Amino acid sequence: MTRLNLSLLLLLMVHFAHAQWKPVPGKISTDWAAKVNPSNPLPEYPRPQLVRKSWINLNGLWQYAILPKGSDKIPVSYAGQILVPYAVESSLSGVGKMVGENNVLWYNRSIDLPAKMMGGKLLLHFGAVDWSCRVYVNGKLAGEHAGGYDAFSFDLTSLVRKGVKQNISVQVWDPTDDGPQPRGKQVKQPKGIWYTPVTGIWQTVWLENVPQTYIVATKQTPDIDKKQLAVRVEVADLQSGDQLEVTAWEGAKRVALQAGDPQRELILNIPDPRLWSPESPFLYDLKVAVKRKGKTIDEVASYFGMRKSAMAKDAAGIQRMTLNNQFVFQYGPLDQGWWPDGLYTAPTDEALKFDIEKTKALGFNMIRKHVKVEPARWYYHCDKMGMLVWQDMPSGDTGGNVWDAKPGFITGGKLDKDRSPESENIFRKEWKAIMDQCYNYPSIVSWVPFNEAWGQFKTKEIVDWTMKYDPSRLVNAASGGNYFMGAGQVLDLHIYPAPAMPDPAIFGARQALVLGEFGGLGLPIEGHTWLDKGNWGYQSYKNKEDLFAQYTKFISAIPKLIRSGLSAAVYTQTTDVEIETNGLFTYDRKVLKMPLDGMYQLHRQLYDPSLVKW
Incomplete structure (x- = not known):
């Protein structure tokens, strides 16, 4: 077949596919x-x-x-x-x-x-x-x-x-x-x-x-204090004498090599590590190979970032979320990852990147991925662009327990839901699988097992397991849910619409304090809504000017909270979703409801290092 005929055939195939689908x-x-x-x-x-x-x-x-x-x-x-x-x-x-x-x-x-x-x-x-x-x-x-x-x-x-x-x-x-x-x-x-x-x-x-012997998965754990990367590799059908070779690369320069038993953890020393952060999201390349008698049997390419997610006390004795041993106020939108045309699935990879790119351009440094897990490429884009991520466990089996909004107060029922053995097993199995597949992304700095008491059960047991299973990240036990149980490293309040925070005098010495949701300011834009009528926000406005004026008041109130002990805040939300019109963007991503430059400059005050004394 000539090249011209092949091109015509491919063109006809594309035309036929378009004709069959719309x-x-x-x-x-x-x-x-x-x-x-x-x-x-x-x-x-x-x-x-x-x-x-x-x-x-x-x-x-x-x-x-x-x-x-x-x-x-x-x-x-x-x-x-x-x-x-x-x-x-x-x-x-x-x-x-x-x-x-x-x-x-x-x-x-x-x-x-x-x-x-x-x-x-x-x-x-x-x-x-x-x-x-x-x-x-x-x-x-x-x-x-x-x-x-x-x-x-x-x-x-x-x-x-x-x-x-x-x-x-x-x-x-x-x-x-x-x-x-x-x-x-x-x-x-x-x-x-x-x-x-x-x-x-x-x-x-x-x-x-x-190949018959192949690399199934890798687990990469950075340690910036020791200047090391620990690598564990799962290999199928190993044979006696097989060796593992792992190399780290800074561009074309090899910076570390380690070889050894594929069934043991390998430690790579990373000299003068370049740390990953929102300001400088540097990624090292990683190559992992299985060798047999000097010959490469299987090889995969990967990457890693040298970063540390932890917490430490400030000069006032209040716990703060830290990144690479420094306090960085984490501020971002609640991001649900829904699309009017693809629902859970972005139409294209360009669309998938768009939300992250615009979030970054608006001056946010974090995204709370809300009760959804994204495709691997979404986290890859966050890694490449330098976007911190809080990863929620998708909720399920909701109802049957009480949402307690006050410390030490139970308002007529159990705080933890009694789930069936089947329900518990489903949750545990999928939460572990999600953590495993997302483990290597440096952008993810926090796990969130529960949201707003939606199916919240055995809180301390689940949170303790999560902390033990991945000690390299912070665990926010129950974002806005039954959080006064002493579980996890983060205490998370939800309040709408104006920003507020948990009392640092009561909780600040033990847990990092965050505002897991606030805002929800709504503005329906005609021609860009899921439904013509019945749209809503937590507080609705009629024009962009009034919306931005209220948003400015909210953001201007946050520096005082940061001084008092607030480590992070999450604004609801990135885009409108179906009948919710409280997004920064419309659901179709065609209209940004507030000025980009104005929001970027407004957000800069939240990252002022002088707000916190060490």
Whole structure:
């Protein structure tokens, strides 16, 4: 086939894909929706912390069917096409249908597997599927997974048949708010602060070719005080005598090398380490290789940042959150990561970066990722741009316990919910999986297991486990929830709309004090709202000028709180979400409601080091 004929064929294939797919109309959308290529959506490599060259992106048009629960046989016919990895309820999926607890969602796709990927092992990766799924390859079960926010993979080597044609089928069941599983803000009947369900595949699906002995995962822990990086590596199918080689790079310059037993932790000494921070987000490259008799069997590329998240007492004896042994006031928006066209999934990688870039440009240095876990590339962009992240555990199994707003006060019920053994196990399993997959990102400086008593249970036990499992980060036990239990290193108050803080005289000597949510100032912008009527904010305004005037008053009140002991604050929120119009941006990201330069200059006063005495 000539190059011209090949180009024409590819052009025809793209045209055919566009003809078969279009977004579901009826709601607002971002400008990036028009840039979605149904032949190759979200084409970027999905796992920046563990990079190999041999991979195939399986995003694109799949067949789908919505069938009654109990339909466990692979369907012989389908309702139409769905664009993966956008959830079936989303506009960008091309479907826009609800599924619900009484139905299951089926996906199907045939692929051509290149001959070069037939050697070694073949892994099928899913970035995230909400919630429970079974995966079949060529009609045989490849594996099962439950968890809407953690990545997983299956070894397909034994299931691949001769020839290039292979078939993949996926069955998904998601009870949304009718089940005990983590689901964040999803509900079957969206209203108020609760949003549209997200069912099925919502992150990239991809194939990876690896050798028989291969690197599964790495765990990288920086220690800036010792000028070291500790590296643990999980390797599949090790053989006797295999060695691990780990090298750290500053650009083209190798700064550290360590070799040894793959089953032991390796320590790399990093001379004169360049520290990672919002002002200077320097990242070292990392190469990890498995060697056998001097020959490289497998090698992956990664990166790391030398940074320390901790707390220390100031001159007044009040605990402060610190970064790299210095107090840095952490200020950022509550970021829920929702999109009017893709729901949980940003239309493009450019869109995914946009929220972080604008947050940085507005003068924030932190983002609280609220009851959602993002694709790996979101954290990669935070690492590259220098954005601190507080990572929430997605909430679930809500109701049944009391939200206590006063210290030492119980207002008619148990502060901790009694969860069923099934519910507890689901929470613990997914929280551990989320922490494992997010561990290497230097941008994440705090874990938040619970939010506002939403399903909060066994608080001290869960928080103590979290602190022990990852002592390299601070743990904010219950952001705005039942926080007066003495658990965790951070005490977090939610109050709307004006900023306030916990009493430093009572709590400051023991825990860092933060304002986990405030603000919520609303301004609906005509032509940019999810609904024409019924939109709301915690406090609504009619024009941008009045909104910015009130915001200015709020921010101007925070330096006094910082002097008194406040370590961080979170403003609600980055963007409007569905009927909530209290975002800095409209839901479609087309309108910034307050002046960018004005906000940036206003925020600079919060980072004045003279506010705190050491």
